Amino acid sequence: MAGNRTFTMLKPDAVGASKSGAIIKIIEEAGFRIIAMKKTMLTPERAGEFYTVHKDRPFYKDLCRYMSSGFIVPMILEKENAVEDFRKLIGATDPAKAAPGTIRNLFAKSIEANAIHGSDSDENAIIEGNFFFSNLERF
Ligand code: CMP
Numbered sequence: 001m002a003g004n005r006t007f008t009m010l011k012p013d014a015v016g017a018s019k020s021g022a023i024i025k026i027i028e029e030a031g032f033r034i035i036a037m038k039k040t041m042l043t044p045e046r047a048g049e050f051y052t053v054h055k056d057r058p059f060y061k062d063l064c065r066y067m068s069s070g071f072i073v074p075m076i077l078e079k080e081n082a083v084e085d086f087r088k089l090i091g092a093t094d095p096a097k098a099a100p101g102t103i104r105n106l107f108a109k110s111i112e113a114n115a116i117h118g119s120d121s122d123e124n125a126i127i128e129g130n131f132f133f134s135n136l137e138r139f
Pocket of ligand 1: 054059063093111112113114116117118
C-alpha cells in the first residue's frame with residue numbers, strides 16, 4: 001500500500017446524519033478510487049485499540065465512547081500521493097480551523113465529532129487498513 005493508498009473512516013456523526021453518500025461523492029470526484037469499504041460499528045474496546053496512540057490524551061475516553069456510538073464507514077482509498085492529498089481534502093482536525101470547502105469544514109460538528117478520519121502516514125495507512133480489512137493483497 002506504500003505511497004498510493006490511504007485509510008479513511010466516516011465517523012458516527014457523519015453516517016448518522018446520512019452524509020455518507022455526499023462525502024463519498026467528494027472523495028471520488030477528488031480522484032480517489034475506493035479499494036475496500038464497509039459499514040460497521042466499533043465496540044468501545046475496539047475504538048480504544050484503533051486510537052491507542054491517543055491513550056494518554058484527556059479526550060481518549062470520550063473519543064472511544066463517541067467512536068462506538070453509531071455506524072462508521074471505513075475505507076481504503078487509492079490515488080497518487082494518497083495520504084497527503086487526502087489530509088488536504090478533509091482539512092484540519094478542528095472544523096473551526098478547517099479550510100473552506102474541506103470535508104470537515106462542510107460536515108464536521110466539533111473537534112471530536114469531526115466527520116472523518118484520514119491516516120497521517122503511509123505506515124499508519126497500512127496499519128489502520130489492516131485493522132478493518134483482510135485479504136488486501138487481492139485488491
Ligand atoms: P482523528 O483525525 O480521527 O484522530 C484522533 C481523533 O481524536 C480526532 O480525529 C478527533 O475525533 C479526536 N480529537 C482530537 N483532538 C481532540 C480534542 N482536543 N478534543 C476532543 N477530541 C479530539
